[in-house]
Amino acid sequence: MAIISKNKINKLKQKANDLFNRTIDQHITLAVTGLSRSGKTAFITSLVNQLINEGSNAQLSFFDVSHQGRYIAAKRVPQKNLHIPRFEYDVALDALCSEPPSWPEPTHGISQLRIAIRYQPKNSLLKYATDTATLFLDITDYPGEWLLDLPMLNQTYEEWSITTLKLMLQSPRQPKAQSLIDKIDAIDPFAIVDEQLLADLAKEYTELLHYFRHELGLSVIQPGRFILPGELADAPILQFIPFTGFSKIDANDYQNAGDDTFIGMLRARFIEYKERVVRKFYKEHFVNFDRQIVLADCLKPLNTGPDSFADLQLGINMIMESFSYGQSSLFSRLFSPKIDKLLFAATKADHVTPEQHGNLVSLLNQLVYQTKHLLNYETITMKTVAIAAVKTTQAGKSLHKGQLLPVLKGRRASDDKTITVFPGSVPSKLPDESFWQDKGFNYIDFAPQEACSHHQNLPHIRLDQVMQFLLGDKML
Ligand SMILES: Nc1nc2c(ncn2[C@@H]2O[C@H](COP(=O)(O)OP(=O)(O)OP(=O)(O)O)[C@@H](O)[C@H]2O)c(=O)[nH]1
Numbered sequence: 001m002a003i004i005s006k007n008k009i010n011k012l013k014q015k016a017n018d019l020f021n022r023t024i025d026q027h028i029t030l031a032v033t034g035l036s037r038s039g040k041t042a043f044i045t046s047l048v049n050q051l052i053n054e055g056s057n058a059q060l061s062f063f064d065v066s067h068q069g070r071y072i073a074a075k076r077v078p079q080k081n082l083h084i085p086r087f088e089y090d091v092a093l094d095a096l097c098s099e100p101p102s103w104p105e106p107t108h109g110i111s112q113l114r115i116a117i118r119y120q121p122k123n124s125l126l127k128y129a130t131d132t133a134t135l136f137l138d139i140t141d142y143p144g145e146w147l148l149d150l151p152m153l154n155q156t157y158e159e160w161s162i163t164t165l166k167l168m169l170q171s172p173r174q175p176k177a178q179s180l181i182d183k184i185d186a187i188d189p190f191a192i193v194d195e196q197l198l199a200d201l202a203k204e205y206t207e208l209l210h211y212f213r214h215e216l217g218l219s220v221i222q223p224g225r226f227i228l229p230g231e232l233a234d235a236p237i238l239q240f241i242p243f244t245g246f247s248k249i250d251a252n253d254y255q256n257a258g259d260d261t262f263i264g265m266l267r268a269r270f271i272e273y274k275e276r277v278v279r280k281f282y283k284e285h286f287v288n289f290d291r292q293i294v295l296a297d298c299l300k301p302l303n304t305g306p307d308s309f310a311d312l313q314l315g316i317n318m319i320m321e322s323f324s325y326g327q328s329s330l331f332s333r334l335f336s337p338k339i340d341k342l343l344f345a346a347t348k349a350d351h352v353t354p355e356q357h358g359n360l361v362s363l364l365n366q367l368v369y370q371t372k373h374l375l376n377y378e379t380i381t382m383k384t385v386a387i388a389a390v391k392t393t394q395a396g397k398s399l400h401k402g403q404l405l406p407v408l409k410g411r412r413a414s415d416d417k418t419i420t421v422f423p424g425s426v427p428s429k430l431p432d433e434s435f436w437q438d439k440g441f442n443y444i445d446f447a448p449q450e451a452c453s454h455h456q457n458l459p460h461i462r463l464d465q466v467m468q469f470l471l472g473d474k475m476l
């Protein structure tokens with residue numbers, strides 16, 4: 001009899017405990033984005049690695065729950081959305097931990113991963129009620145290029161064509177773009193459409209966008225899905241181009257053109273793209289994000305030149321529209337967003353010596369806040385930070401012509417040699433003529449530093465600050 005009541009009591013206790021556990025379980029949907037090669041895969045891999053191996057050799061002093069000894073453990077659990085590809089954490093970590101270590105392969109679309117983090121709540125009332133609480137963290141990786149499409153939702157096909165043509169006619173795009181512009185100019189827009197010709201022109205336009213991104217280092221690539229099509233590769237919805245001759249055609253003829261004409265089909269596909277691709281992404285995914293980190297590689301454009309940097313500025317400007325939730329903003333008129341915290345991170349900070357990190361953040365601030373007076377971000381808490389998801393260099397000082405200069409030592413990716421370099425200075429303001437003339441920055445691709453194991457933490461810079469900002473307030 002005594003045993004039965006003890007069991008009963010235990011069960012009741014368990015039930016009460018479960019109830020408390022349930023009520024304090026927390027959930028965050030964290031979205032990670034940035035233009036291609038900005039460092040998304042490396043960031044997510046390192047973040048998950050730090051969370052899973054917390055307590056081994058982690059340097060997480062700014063992550064309160066860890067610093068205060070309340071962090072218990074984290075593990076990967078099956079993701080909720082089964083129709084979205086899984087983020088390949090093991091594959092990425094295998095590359096970073098291989099001998100010699102290498103960077104993970106580029107990725108091309110959206111992916112997700114879920115982790116459950118157990119911790120001890122700080123709040124004393126809850127602490128007596130339950131031993132642990134769980135924070136479920138859903139991480140989504142998606143290309144920043146997709147955000148560049150948001151302004152299209154507010155444009156007609158004619159408006160989009162005119163804006164895009166204007167950009168194509170400017171330096172540095174014009175020399176490479178001219179031949180395609182000439183081909184489009186030669187077409188009769190009211191003739192019955194030749195779908196193969198349209199497919200060929202769209203292919204040429206896509207190749208041009210790849211050239212802008214990868215050869216010229218430009219950021220404003222539209223439509224974003226053209227270079228990152230995912231499952232839509234070769235689908236007719238991605239086979240349209242800007243029409244270059246709007247100034248030469250009659251507005252009525254354009255309005256009355258049937259869908260079987262060249263111009264009519266372009267317009268129909270543009271509308272379809274906006275609805276089925278752009279709007280769908282915002283409706284299905286974006287509106288569910290609670291927190292967002294936008295990664296930006298500001299160093300490569302600084303090294304590439306003024307055109308590339310100016311384009312990054314324009315790209316960030318366009319990306320910011322997705323977080324402008326003021327009454328009159330395009331975004332708020334179209335969707336009901338719920339992101340409450342937005343972090344902008346300048347990635348690959350291990351490419352510059354530590355005393356330059358302040359400048360890197362100032363530069364990022366200027367890029368991010370340049371439009372703040374025009375837009376409204378009242379409902380979002382924003383922060384900027386300079387990080388390295390995977391630190392590949394060691395900072396030191398070296399004597400040069402009688403002067404001690406800050407230097408970096410690391411393994412150069414191109415030839416695997418360990419080198420010591422003075423990377424130069426990052427401007428704290430948007431760079432002017434003199435910066436470009438002095439060519440003040442020397443960017444070298446470094447390979448990951450040392451072999452690691454799945455049970456050790458990757459070396460990083462300021463990921464703990466990122467974790468505190470994005471997760472800290474949910475782990476009190
Ligand atoms: N030194 C250094 N290089 C980094 C770091 N993170 C990324 N990189 C470099 O940037 C490249 C791109 O990083 P990824 O993490 O693959 O970038 P991504 O945004 O996922 O790129 P896509 O998948 O192509 O969109 C890597 O191959 C590295 O060369 C970092 O923390 N430090």
Ligand SMILES: [Mg+2]
Pocket residue numbers: 040041042105106107108
């Ligand atoms: Mg990637």
